[in-house]
Structures are given as structure tokens and as C-alpha cells.
Amino acid sequence: MNPERKFDLEERLVNFAADIVFFCRDMPSDMTGHYYGNQLLRSGGSSALNFGEAQGANSDKDYINKVSITLKELKESRVNLKILDRVNYGDSSMRNKLLNEVEQLVRIIATIIKNKKQGQDTL
Template identity: 25%
Template sequence: MTEKEIFIERLKKRTKKFAVDVIKFCNSLKTCKASSVVTYQLVKSATSTGANYRAVCRARSNTEFFSKICIVVEEVDESEYWLEIINEANLTNDRDELVRLTKEANEITKIMTKAKNSSYNSKN
């Protein structure tokens, strides 16, 4: 495998792990009406991040790649938003995991944004 292929596989695993970790974290949240709404949104965006990144890896053109990577950036950024809501609304007692997931969402956002910007610049 090339360095690029190894990086892609690692990122696939990383986005999948992020989704699974978010699901586990959401299962530990305080039970209330607000947490059920926030949990639903967070699980949707976190799992969509990994699923759409897999679609990015199968893109058939630069245009399709750019379109899909934009979705990934939106979804992971949305995940970070919901994690911030959980923090500010005090919906968890597990601050360490919340901080870790927020940091991971931020790092994935940076990676995907860089890929998006590189793709955009190569198109123009």
C-alpha cells in the first residue's frame, strides 16, 4: 500500500471509531427530553461523517469528491456543535470523554477541511 492508501484507510477507521465512540457516549448521557433530541442529532451527524467519508473514497471524479467531502465537513462540524451543546447544557457527567470527543471532532474537521480546500484549489 502507498502512503496515501494507508492514510485513507486510517482515516476510514478513525471516522468509524468516532461514530462508535459517540454512540457509546450518547448511551451514557443523562436521560431527559433535551438529551434525547441532542443525542439523536449527534448520532446522526457522527455516523454520517464516517459513512460519507467512505463515499468520498469511492468518488468517480474530482467534482464528486469535492461534493462529498463538503458533506463530511458539514457533518463533523455539526457533531462538534452538538458536543458543545451537551457541554453547555450540562447533559453529561463524563467530562473527560466529552472533551476527548470534542477534540477528535475538531481534528477530523481540520483534516477534512484541508482536503476540501486542496480539492477546490486543484479544480481552479
């Protein structure tokens, strides 16, 4: 994998996490906003942090494990955003932007995991 490509993906994940912060910061301060906002902050931020940790993995197995956690957190963020979309909660244009980005990130990370696992099979 091209090192520049990893950096671009890391930047996308960092930008996604930052956009989550801005989205959550502007959510209403009611029970729904606190519950889903706190959960979304954790999963959105964790996806970037775990991908960063994967960059220092000691083995392919360790890398796959850490990137799989990134995927898990992105999927959690996606479901959270879908719930918020269903109830039309928070800024709709930002929510739609986040939903689009999380869909793309899920596909990218899933492909990375698949390709890395296939590479292990040939070793």
C-alpha cells in the same frame, strides 16, 4: 494522496462515530438526552458514512461534494458537543475527548477539500 492515509482517516471517522454511540448510549434518558443524543448519533455517524461513500466517487467534483458533506456533519456534531459542554451534560471526559477529536477531524477534512480544489484549478 496515499491510500494508507485515507484508511487511517476512515478509521478515525469510524472510531469517532463509535465513540459517539457510546457517549449517547450513556446519556440520561430525559428530553435533553433524547433530542441531542439522537441528533448527535445521526451527524456523528453520517460523517463516517459520507467519507466512506467519497472513496467511491466518480470524479473529483463528486469526491469534493461527498467530503464536503462529511465536513458539514462534523461541524454539526461539534456544535452539538459544544452545547452539551456548555450545559455540562453527559460524561465530561468523553465529551472533552469527542470535542478534541471533532476539532482535529474538521481541520483535516477542510484541508483535504482545500487541497483537492486547488488541484482542480491547476488541471
